[in-house]
Amino acid sequence: MPTICPTITAYSEEDYKSQIDKIVHLAQRLQIDLTDGIFTKEKTVLPEQAWWPVGFRADFHLMYKNPEAAIKIILPHQPNLIIVHAESEGSIKSIADLCHQHQVRVGLALLQDTPAERILPGLELVEHVLIFSGNLGYQGGSHVDFSLLEKVKLLKQHQPQLEIGWDGGVNDQNVAELVNGGVDVLNVGGYIQNADDPARAFHGLQRIADETGTT
Numbered sequence: 001m002p003t004i005c006p007t008i009t010a011y012s013e014e015d016y017k018s019q020i021d022k023i024v025h026l027a028q029r030l031q032i033d034l035t036d037g038i039f040t041k042e043k044t045v046l047p048e049q050a051w052w053p054v055g056f057r058a059d060f061h062l063m064y065k066n067p068e069a070a071i072k073i074i075l076p077h078q079p080n081l082i083i084v085h086a087e088s089e090g091s092i093k094s095i096a097d098l099c100h101q102h103q104v105r106v107g108l109a110l111l112q113d114t115p116a117e118r119i120l121p122g123l124e125l126v127e128h129v130l131i132f133s134g135n136l137g138y139q140g141g142s143h144v145d146f147s148l149l150e151k152v153k154l155l156k157q158h159q160p161q162l163e164i165g166w167d168g169g170v171n172d173q174n175v176a177e178l179v180n181g182g183v184d185v186l187n188v189g190g191y192i193q194n195a196d197d198p199a200r201a202f203h204g205l206q207r208i209a210d211e212t213g214t215t
Helices: 013-023 068-077 092-101 116-127 148-159 175-180 198-215
Strands: 003-008 027-037 058-061 081-085 105-110 128-131 165-167 185-188
Touching: 003 013, 003 198, 013 198, 027 105, 058 068, 058 105, 058 185, 068 081, 068 092, 081 092, 081 128, 092 105, 092 116, 105 116, 105 165, 116 128, 116 148, 128 148, 148 165, 175 185, 185 198
Parallel strands: 003 027, 003 185, 027 058, 058 081, 081 105, 105 128, 128 165, 165 185
Antiparallel strands: none
């Protein structure tokens, strides 16, 4: 079934805690966005400052030019998934081997202009691909580019069991089309974090995703 996954994108420890508090009673899975100020314009909290509530599955989306040092800090805490960018530096095989040694799943993120064909040679090394349709390091203000669903189609053709995530612009007007397009994990930032009622926003999205996924 499709999963609505709230995201945390914070530039201070206080903001980080505030964002966690908004979703702590809603979901069992969340995505923590970390940026280095090099691959992205802005810099979030550090890997050492990232935490998540007991019982949650935490996915890390590392928007880092060189993610390996951050990965080594995060891995001992047993996250659910670590996602690095196909556009970053380093060997995906080395990163995948490192994560798998700790029984942690690994994913690749693709920026809008990066073709899915670029990662096909190493697709068997990862369990997840994140289709990125947002603004690096920011919540809100993104728009869904439905043409990117062609990447989902291609990736599923090559690896049907691959988990596909989507990041950027998810709301109640487009979640059904994304699920129908093959997206399994819908990462949602501003629509939940900036809502007057985050619980209502989250549950509304999950209801639509559930209904779409069963039709």
